[in-house]
Amino acid sequence: MxxxxxxxxxxxxxxxxxxxPAVAETSDPVADATAFRKYFTEKFPQVKxxxxxxxxxxxxxxxxxxxxxxxxxxxxxxxxxTGKEMFAQPFRNGKHYxxxxxxxxxxxxxxxxYFDAKEGxxxxxxLALNKCREANxxxxxxxxxxxxxxxxxxxxxxxxxxxxxxKIPDDPRAREAYENGKRYxxxxxxxxxxxxxxxxxxxxxxxxxxxxxxxxxxxxxxxPIYRSEWGGMGTVSRRFITCNSQVRGVPLEPxxxxxxxxxxxxxxxxxxxxxxxxxARP
Amino acid sequence: xxxxxxxxxxxxxxxxxxxxxxxxVSAWAAxxxxxxxxxxxxxxxxxTEAGILRNQWTVTATALAEARKAxxxxxxDQAVTSSKEAEALAKASIFQAIQEKEAWKALExx
Numbered sequence: 307m308x309x310x311x312x313x314x315x316x317x318x319x320x321x322x323x324x325x326x327p328a329v330a331e332t333s334d335p336v337a338d339a340t341a342f343r344k345y346f347t348e349k350f351p352q353v354k355x356x357x358x359x360x361x362x363x364x365x366x367x368x369x370x371x372x373x374x375x376x377x378x379x380x381x382x383x384x385x386x387x388t389g390k391e392m393f394a395q396p397f398r399n400g401k402h403y404x405x406x407x408x409x410x411x412x413x414x415x416x417x418x419x420y421f422d423a424k425e426g427x428x429x430x431x432x433l434a435l436n437k438c439r440e441a442n443x444x445x446x447x448x449x450x451x452x453x454x455x456x457x458x459x460x461x462x463x464x465x466x467x468x469x470x471x472x473k474i475p476d477d478p479r480a481r482e483a484y485e486n487g488k489r490y491x492x493x494x495x496x497x498x499x500x501x502x503x504x505x506x507x508x509x510x511x512x513x514x515x516x517x518x519x520x521x522x523x524x525x526x527x528x529x530p531i532y533r534s535e536w537g538g539m540g541t542v543s544r545r546f547i548t549c550n551s552q553v554r555g556v557p558l559e560p561x562x563x564x565x566x567x568x569x570x571x572x573x574x575x576x577x578x579x580x581x582x583x584x585x586a587r588p
Numbered sequence: 589x590x591x592x593x594x595x596x597x598x599x600x601x602x603x604x605x606x607x608x609x610x611x612x613v614s615a616w617a618a619x620x621x622x623x624x625x626x627x628x629x630x631x632x633x634x635x636t637e638a639g640i641l642r643n644q645w646t647v648t649a650t651a652l653a654e655a656r657k658a659x660x661x662x663x664x665d666q667a668v669t670s671s672k673e674a675e676a677l678a679k680a681s682i683f684q685a686i687q688e689k690e691a692w693k694a695l696e697x698x
Binding site: 338341342345488489492493494495496497499501503504507508551554555556558564 | 642643646647649677680688698
């Protein structure tokens, strides 16, 4: 019965949706990023730009005090240590993760995801780590599990303070990937008829049950995160999957093209904001 | 009892019996396994279409599972009801996906 009620609500909302205004067929990522930043800085004039990477903690003063206390003994610390050990551990062929990345994989998190012209697709850090493993004869890690989170936690930690520097090359495929990510971000899905933007653009700072919603600006800078709700660490993949499930949409497979493109879009519009991962969230 | 009353009884009895038998048959065969299979196939087809649009809903999968569970118990009334619910949900998710091909632009920050 409740399901039917929600469906009726959702369909009613769709039926009465305002017709979208006409938009240019080709968007301008630079203009998008400027508009994105302007929207959030005007919505939260009290929040310093670089603080948006701290999610809801940047907005809610009481939560911020709790978080500062938590950061004295951060819950991601064990994962960070594990990631550091995993990163240093040689593969069976004697090579390391460091051999797969520029600068030995240190201080490069801010450059991911990037558009790989050879493969014609967006490559995230998680994907690059598994490509590295497979190229060295190792089985891939699960994208939504703790080991991948530990590795990315370590790599993020070595990049703390470095501003996101996501590039969209002059390649129509890269532009299409960006557009695809943007479309995914704003598209309503699931029985609850929510888009990513419903929570993280329209209502950041508001409560959804016990959770204070984070603004979309800088939302990936703190990844991976330790979530009290999960009782453990989570990757970007895990975060996207959880969001889909929460609105009663069937999640896509981890590192699906849509998710990688979404990460590309969200990271690009947060260009210039510092990496703060690994993070801790309620 | 008058002749008229007896005549009336004679003429209405077969009708009453027919109604009773009909109701009993109807209650007994409210939903058959074939009805369930047809309803479930329709729901599954709609959900597959939603999957092609990359927009399935978790509640559709739940309703489909409930339909299967009821059918396994032989409760085909419930199995058909759950199948129809799943089909309605799947069709709503298809509608949403089609609508959102353009509607997403209304939420865009510009």
